[in-house]
Amino acid sequence: MRKPNVFTKLGTCRVAHRLIFVLATFIILISVTSLSKFYSLRSLLVTNTFINHLTPESHDGSGSEVRITIQTVIQKIQQELIMMRDMPTESSSPASLLRHTAFLADILRLIESVQASLPLNEKTYKQKSEKSSPHPLKQQSNEFSDYFFIEEIRKYVKMKPNRLGKQNFMGANGTFTSIGHACFAMKKELEEYMNYDIGEICNDDWKLAQKLMVHGCDPLPRRRCFSRAPQLYYKPFPTSESMWKLPDNRNVRWSQYRCKNFNCLANNSTGKGFFKCADCFNLSYHEMPRWIQLVNIVPNSNLTADFLIPEVLGIKPGEIRIGLDFSVGTGTFAARMREFNVTVVSATINLGAPFNEMIALRGLVPLYLTINQRLPFFDNTLDLIHTTRFLDGWIDYVLLDFILYDWDRVLRPGGLLWVDSFFCLKEDLDDYLKAFKMLRYKKHKWVVVPKLDKDDREVFFSAVLEKPPRPF
Numbered sequence: 001m002r003k004p005n006v007f008t009k010l011g012t013c014r015v016a017h018r019l020i021f022v023l024a025t026f027i028i029l030i031s032v033t034s035l036s037k038f039y040s041l042r043s044l045l046v047t048n049t050f051i052n053h054l055t056p057e058s059h060d061g062s063g064s065e066v067r068i069t070i071q072t073v074i075q076k077i078q079q080e081l082i083m084m085r086d087m088p089t090e091s092s093s094p095a096s097l098l099r100h101t102a103f104l105a106d107i108l109r110l111i112e113s114v115q116a117s118l119p120l121n122e123k124t125y126k127q128k129s130e131k132s133s134p135h136p137l138k139q140q141s142n143e144f145s146d147y148f149f150i151e152e153i154r155k156y157v158k159m160k161p162n163r164l165g166k167q168n169f170m171g172a173n174g175t176f177t178s179i180g181h182a183c184f185a186m187k188k189e190l191e192e193y194m195n196y197d198i199g200e201i202c203n204d205d206w207k208l209a210q211k212l213m214v215h216g217c218d219p220l221p222r223r224r225c226f227s228r229a230p231q232l233y234y235k236p237f238p239t240s241e242s243m244w245k246l247p248d249n250r251n252v253r254w255s256q257y258r259c260k261n262f263n264c265l266a267n268n269s270t271g272k273g274f275f276k277c278a279d280c281f282n283l284s285y286h287e288m289p290r291w292i293q294l295v296n297i298v299p300n301s302n303l304t305a306d307f308l309i310p311e312v313l314g315i316k317p318g319e320i321r322i323g324l325d326f327s328v329g330t331g332t333f334a335a336r337m338r339e340f341n342v343t344v345v346s347a348t349i350n351l352g353a354p355f356n357e358m359i360a361l362r363g364l365v366p367l368y369l370t371i372n373q374r375l376p377f378f379d380n381t382l383d384l385i386h387t388t389r390f391l392d393g394w395i396d397y398v399l400l401d402f403i404l405y406d407w408d409r410v411l412r413p414g415g416l417l418w419v420d421s422f423f424c425l426k427e428d429l430d431d432y433l434k435a436f437k438m439l440r441y442k443k444h445k446w447v448v449v450p451k452l453d454k455d456d457r458e459v460f461f462s463a464v465l466e467k468p469p470r471p472f
């Protein structure tokens with residue numbers, strides 16, 4: 001199942017991933033600085049009386065320079081992102097790497113110069129905001145919406161007062177429809193996305209929407225156009241059949257995928273799916289045995305990173321009822337768990353293949369969610385979180401920390417975290433294990449197994465961990 005050819009691709013992709021992450025981080029950094037300084041603070045926290053003082057030009061000359069530099073940085077990153085997007089996928093040649101390094105150094109220099117001039121402004125802001133900051137929910141200023149030219153965006157982000165003027169029990173007398181702050185760094189793309197005729201059919205642009213979300217423009221604004229649908233939607237197969245059968249091709253819009261039908265996705269020799277999940281659509285051969293038979297056994301030692309569902313559920317008999325699978329896949333984990341009377345929702349985005357459509361057509365619940373988002377579950381609610389093939393050795397340590405704490409938040413005390421075949425470079429293992437140990441969960445299962453492809457440089461890590469009780 002884990003084939004050499006799949007993982008040689010990983011190296012190439014990892015370089016690209018790294019770059020994308022570095023760039024995304026810069027964008028977030030910059031949009032935070034620029035936003036907090038010029039838009040959100042102004043509109044949400046600061047009263048009119050001192051907007052004038054905060055406007056950089058008015059308190060000293062350096063403010064406008066900062067703004068210009070930040071603007072330059074944003075533009076540069078945007079141009080670079082557009083170029084990267086237009087480049088063919090297998091393009092991490094030494095020359096392009098060199099170019100990116102030079103580019104990043106350039107950005108770093110610019111940001112450092114911005115940084116040097118920041119303290120003054122922050123101090124100014126602190127002094128002012130201490131004086132008076134009216135409750136943000138009571139503000140009605142909409143100045144940050146002026147940043148966008150498209151009327152629909154402005155309308156969307158404007159606070160909507162409750163019609164009867166009453167406050168709700170949370171003290172809000174309006175509704176606040178917000179968008180991810182990185183939307184400001186992707187102004188052009190967002191404006192393209194929101195450029196439609198109200199009541200008409202939307203553009204064929206789910207991929208643009210996903211790109212915005214992945215780059216941090218998440219939540220995306222809602223729209224007032226009708227999303228496109230398959231031309232002829234045939235009724236899905238009944239649950240008894242749908243679980244282990246490729247769905248009807250006509251129930252998916254294939255326009256933005258490289259494969260144009262499910263057989264193409266199931267045939268891994270076409271190489272058109274998501275590289276980490278090349279076999280995921282081959283239900284009968286690849287998906288069928290997962291989690292109920294051991295498939296990846298290291299020959300001489302009989303070691304495996306796979307745990308079986310019955311043994312994991314056996315840790316807490318009858319207690320595991322609802323859970324989340326945060327993975328890239330076609331929902332097979334949820335399909336199997338259903339047989340054990342456990343309801344699992346499968347969180348995934350559509351990485352090169354219609355994963356969400358597939359999960360839904362199998363009769364399971366897909367949750368369309370990027371890794372950027374706080375989970376849409378309340379604290380201490382889920383019995384189980386399972387993850388595989390998504391969080392791997394590419395992930396930033398701080399990001400992993402934020403994710404694990406969020407998972408901890410939604411897991412109930414006594415709930416299980418099943419880390420399934422996490423893999424990373426041998427030399428990174430200790431740092432990743434530290435992140436998992438940080439949770440201080442009870443270890444029911446914990447194995448590290450060599451990963452035999454990729455020159456023996458990587459290892460698998462799997463664990464089943466139990467959330468301990470917490471102070472009331």
Ligand SMILES: *[C@@H]1O[C@H](CO)[C@@H](O)[C@H](O)[C@H]1NC(C)=O
Nearest residue numbers: 138161162165166167173174
């Ligand atoms: C919201 O409430 C505040 C005071 O609680 C009030 O000043 C303001 O006018 C209200 N806004 C609307 C739209 O009713």
Ligand SMILES: *[C@@H]1O[C@H](CO)[C@@H](O)[C@H](O)[C@H]1NC(C)=O
Nearest residue numbers: 263266267268282284285286
């Ligand atoms: C799934 O994999 C098996 C074994 O490689 C292959 O024989 C079969 O044709 C594949 N299924 C599809 C739909 O391609």
Ligand SMILES: *[C@@H]1O[C@H](CO)[C@@H](O)[C@H](O)[C@H]1NC(C)=O
Nearest residue numbers: 003005268269279282285286
């Ligand atoms: C996918 O391809 C690899 C070799 O590239 C092969 O070993 C594996 O059996 C194939 N899987 C399926 C399901 O066809």
Ligand SMILES: *[C@@H]1O[C@H](CO)[C@@H](O)[C@H](O)[C@H]1NC(C)=O
Nearest residue numbers: 263264266267268269270271
């Ligand atoms: C899988 O794809 C290869 C190459 O595109 C093709 O030759 C083969 O017939 C396909 N197999 C199936 C089962 O569709």
Ligand SMILES: *[C@@H]1O[C@H](CO)[C@@H](O)[C@H](O)[C@H]1NC(C)=O
Nearest residue numbers: 297298299300301302303304
């Ligand atoms: C691996 O498992 C097989 C069959 O269960 C057994 O015969 C063999 O001795 C095991 N090898 C080791 C090294 O444990």
Ligand SMILES: *[C@@H]1O[C@H](CO)[C@@H](O)[C@H](O)[C@H]1NC(C)=O
Nearest residue numbers: 313318337338339340341342
């Ligand atoms: C699932 O629930 C059904 C109906 O309550 C029951 O008959 C079945 O034995 C349960 N299956 C398992 C694996 O617990």
